Amino acid sequence: MTAVSGPRPERFSAPVTGDPSRILIVGAGLAGLFLALRLAPRPCTIISPAPLGQAASSAWAQGGLAAALDPRDSPEKHAADTIAAGAGIVDPAVAHLIAQEGPARVRDLIELGVPFDRTADGKLALSLEAAHSMPRVARVAGDLAGKAIMGALTTAVRAASHIELIEHAKAVELLQDTNGRIAGAILKDRHGRVSTFTSPETVLCTGGSGGLYRVTTNPQQARGDALAMVYSAGGVIADPEFVQFHPTAMDVGLDPSPLATEALRGEGAILVGAKGEPFMTNYHADAELAPRDEVARAIHTERAAGRATFLDTRRTVGGHIQDHFPTVFAACMAAGIDPRTSPIPVAPAMHYHMGGILSDIWGRSSLNGLSVCGECASTGAHGANRLASNSLLEAVVMAARIAERIGNEALGIAGASTGLVPADLSDEALQPLRTQMANHCGVVRDAGGLAKLLSFIDQTEHQHGPARTVIAARLIAAGAADRLESRGGHFRSDYPQTQEQATRTFRSLPVTTETVSEAHA
Numbered sequence: 001m002t003a004v005s006g007p008r009p010e011r012f013s014a015p016v017t018g019d020p021s022r023i024l025i026v027g028a029g030l031a032g033l034f035l036a037l038r039l040a041p042r043p044c045t046i047i048s049p050a051p052l053g054q055a056a057s058s059a060w061a062q063g064g065l066a067a068a069l070d071p072r073d074s075p076e077k078h079a080a081d082t083i084a085a086g087a088g089i090v091d092p093a094v095a096h097l098i099a100q101e102g103p104a105r106v107r108d109l110i111e112l113g114v115p116f117d118r119t120a121d122g123k124l125a126l127s128l129e130a131a132h133s134m135p136r137v138a139r140v141a142g143d144l145a146g147k148a149i150m151g152a153l154t155t156a157v158r159a160a161s162h163i164e165l166i167e168h169a170k171a172v173e174l175l176q177d178t179n180g181r182i183a184g185a186i187l188k189d190r191h192g193r194v195s196t197f198t199s200p201e202t203v204l205c206t207g208g209s210g211g212l213y214r215v216t217t218n219p220q221q222a223r224g225d226a227l228a229m230v231y232s233a234g235g236v237i238a239d240p241e242f243v244q245f246h247p248t249a250m251d252v253g254l255d256p257s258p259l260a261t262e263a264l265r266g267e268g269a270i271l272v273g274a275k276g277e278p279f280m281t282n283y284h285a286d287a288e289l290a291p292r293d294e295v296a297r298a299i300h301t302e303r304a305a306g307r308a309t310f311l312d313t314r315r316t317v318g319g320h321i322q323d324h325f326p327t328v329f330a331a332c333m334a335a336g337i338d339p340r341t342s343p344i345p346v347a348p349a350m351h352y353h354m355g356g357i358l359s360d361i362w363g364r365s366s367l368n369g370l371s372v373c374g375e376c377a378s379t380g381a382h383g384a385n386r387l388a389s390n391s392l393l394e395a396v397v398m399a400a401r402i403a404e405r406i407g408n409e410a411l412g413i414a415g416a417s418t419g420l421v422p423a424d425l426s427d428e429a430l431q432p433l434r435t436q437m438a439n440h441c442g443v444v445r446d447a448g449g450l451a452k453l454l455s456f457i458d459q460t461e462h463q464h465g466p467a468r469t470v471i472a473a474r475l476i477a478a479g480a481a482d483r484l485e486s487r488g489g490h491f492r493s494d495y496p497q498t499q500e501q502a503t504r505t506f507r508s509l510p511v512t513t514e515t516v517s518e519a520h521a
């Protein structure tokens with residue numbers, strides 16, 4: 001850590017007040033909304049940074065939910081594919097649990113009104129995506145699953161009397177008592193007004209970290225703030241170096257980048273160079289349907305050699321792209337590309353954070369009073385390379401488990417609490433950090449680049465203070481620098497081998513009784 005010359009963090013304190021049974025849910029994506037609904041009749045409050053349903057990555061999801069819904073499929077096969085894709089560090093117990101409970105959660109979403117695509121005889125129409133051994137992805141109107149699911153859940157949440165909604169606010173810090181127990185959060189509204197919210201259980205459902213990277217498919221506000229808050233409070237962060245780059249973000253100069261869903265490759269679309277020449281068979285026997293990390297690296301390699309890369313949907317998807325993939329079609333047309341007549345320029349982009357706040361199988365973090373759900377959590381389900389369409393599934397399975405646990409458990413009581421709020425990074429300071437993250441901690445990494453990045457992060461902290469963004473970026477970069485092997489989404493050109501012994505990474509501050517008391521002094 002460097003000595004800091006930027007703005008000093010501001011301290012806020014909260015007495016023990018508020019409704020002692022009300023659960024605080026920070027974040028309003030799929031995990032937060034599904035959890036709130038499952039908590040009924042227990043009162044809960046959702047903190048949403050934007051009007052409900054907007055600005056959550058879940059609403060942008062083009063894929064759907066992978067689940068063993070076909071009689072020829074089974075949770076065992078789904079778990080086996082999840083474990084194989086995860087490159088050695090998926091927790092098999094978690095993979096099995098999610099695969100087992102997944103089909104029931106998809107049925108819950110159907111009951112909530114999600115209109116999953118059906119075959120002519122009324123069965124769920126299931127799509128094939130990379131590294132799945134059979135079609136098992138339930139989708140809506142081709143590529144509109146996220147929007148349709150969030151639409152149905154938003155309606156249900158607005159109608160639920162046990163749910164209070166605070167829109168246009170975000171959590172900027174956790175409240176912690178002298179024993180280290182989390183007692184709620186410090187909130188900031190859109191006018192910059194700060195307030196405290198105490199709760200017997202706080203659940204972080206804040207999404208991912210893509211906004212830390214120059215090129216991402218996530219909303220820019222998803223910058224890993226929750227990871228930084230939990231780390232600063234003494235909690236454990238797992239596998240932060242494992243970032244998933246989606247191979248086929250559209251390379252059309254937009255920030256965030258629109259996605260060309262993997263289902264297009266599932267339907268036969270091919271990756272080609274500028275003259276239409278396919279190249280994936282040079283890299284992997286499964287070509288376009290190889291695991292996501294392999295496809296992202298192949299495209300990265302082509303581009304690093306100065307060769308342009310495109311996704312050609314013309315032959316297999318053809319004119320159907322307009323009806324079957326309306327989001328992709330609209331994004332292409334808005335960028336001046338007609339995918340019925342031209343291939344789509346594509347490049348890898350930061351898409352999903354496999355690492356995150358350590359979570360057990362009931363969604364508990366390592367800090368008392370704090371649970372985590374969705375992309376900000378690391379349950380061990382995704383390992384080093386998440387299997388496509390497993391993230392929405394994990395979010396609903398874990399949200400249901402957290403609600404079940406909270407319903408059955410006597411919740412603890414925190415004492416008077418406090419929290420230190422660091423200043424945000426200005427946009428002027430953030431943009432160079434995003435560029436450095438993309439350049440040095442992207443699809444391919446090495447010791448020299450990571451050392452440059454870590455030194456840049458230290459300088460940024462020195463000049464601008466210990467902003468959440470800086471701490472989250474350092475967690476990812478330091479994890480990548482320390483992992484001296486290549487595994488899944490983490491590829492080191494200086495350590496291309498995968499070590500025989502697969503290990504997860506756990507990072508935390510050395511928090512002692514003295515440091516907790518100092519924070520309260």
Ligand code: SIN
Binds near residue numbers: 064261262389390
């Ligand atoms: C996609 O549709 O390609 C993305 C799905 C996912 O990230 O699981």
